[in-house]
Amino acid sequence: MPHQSDPAYGQYSRMFISDVPAGPAGAVPRPELLRFAEEAIYIYSFAESRMVYANGWKEVLGYEDAEVSLIQLVNATTPEFAPFSNDLNDKAIQFLHSKSENLEQYSFSIELKKFHKLGHTVPLLWRVGVYKTMGGKVVEVIGRAQVNHALKFGKVMKYATYGPADKVEFEEELNKILFQHPAVSEREKEALALASQGYSFKEIAALLNISESAVEKRIRPMYKRFDCKSLSHLVKFGIENGII
Template sequence: MKVKNDFGDYSRNFITDIPAELESEEALYYKNTIPRFPEEAVYIYSFKQNRMVYASGWEEVVGYRDDEINMLAIVNMSAPEFAPFSHDLNDKALQFIHNKSKDLERYSFTIELKKIHKNGSQVPIIARVGVFSSENGKIDAIIGRFQINRSLIFGRVMRYAAYGPEKEKFEEELNKILFSHLAISNKEKEALSLVARGYSFKEIASELNVSHSAIEKRIIPLYKRFDVKSLTHLVSFAYDNFILPLLAIVQIYYFNI
């Protein structure tokens, strides 16, 4: 499989195009112990071995056999309109986690995007990537789950979320770095959904058990990012770009394996 090296600048130092050896003892162990849902593809990529060590379900999801799929291909098969944001998110999330040394397996992020199938069609995906294992305070391997979700409706805004022991700091750092993109985090969507229901900033702060200034930091930057002039305009923009209606149906997949 030929892939272009247009992935993120930071990630390029850690990612290769070497597929998994599916008959290896390690891969067979993962095959027997890691659950996979219908229309879901799973991978485990080892930074220690600089290669994919497990892959399952990829032909069903994007048309590539499990023994040919590799990390570069997965990163670079994002649809063109999603690729720049996806590359930056991968880069910045990996950078953030590389600076942590405790509870690494609890960090992950999700993104909604379209991937390009081997036949050229576009596949709506909810992807979740997290730390699979660590050693001596450093990431050893990551796990990714890519679930087809045909109910997703995409607007111009990229949707993502961050998880982990320092969830708020993780998401805040991503927000700062990804500000130039038309994107919205799960935390920002949460606050915006309450705005749309008529809550004041004070009421939202009480509902979410955070400070008034924390809500301002979630909502006010959206004015500039989405080029809107008022809360009414912001809510209208959110509906027009299918941000708010999706709040109830976004699916989250946890790595309790």
């Protein structure tokens, strides 16, 4: 039996996540859902409090599609990634339940490892987004897990947000948990990568078409988070830990 990570997940998520699997119907692929090789998909219904669709999990994590539940997938996260992954999911659910417009445009991804049913770990790019809405409320979310052996894991976890014009608001909300974990967002990685090439904050702002203060807002919080005293120290830390 594979080791299971701490099953504790966010207090907010506890109200919505269940251990009810997709069942036999979940093993029947939906023609409209394209699945690539070494990719698994699930759809979880908040309305029914259960997994309503699963496909590809035998190939990715060794589980039959009919037996997969959302809590099972949560608990398969390896211990070093579980706290951040659980908090990120919790904060994302809170944010999405506070919104009523453009919901289908929101999603986020995270690089992590999950335990395979046989016990070994699997490197995954995990992306979760809104799949179905009704009356301005999220009804279903979709998750896609893609095996990616090229991922570089260090002490720092990485995630990215996607969304409409107020995508920045989504990331800023999720970023509130970053000081509790060694993690960076895609926007922070992007800015730090340019800084590592010798660009000034002013030049980075021009390249990214944002304000100089926005660049500072992306880079300076990492000083404290990773206990770095200078930009050169932060760049060195970023290289050593696979951020850039």
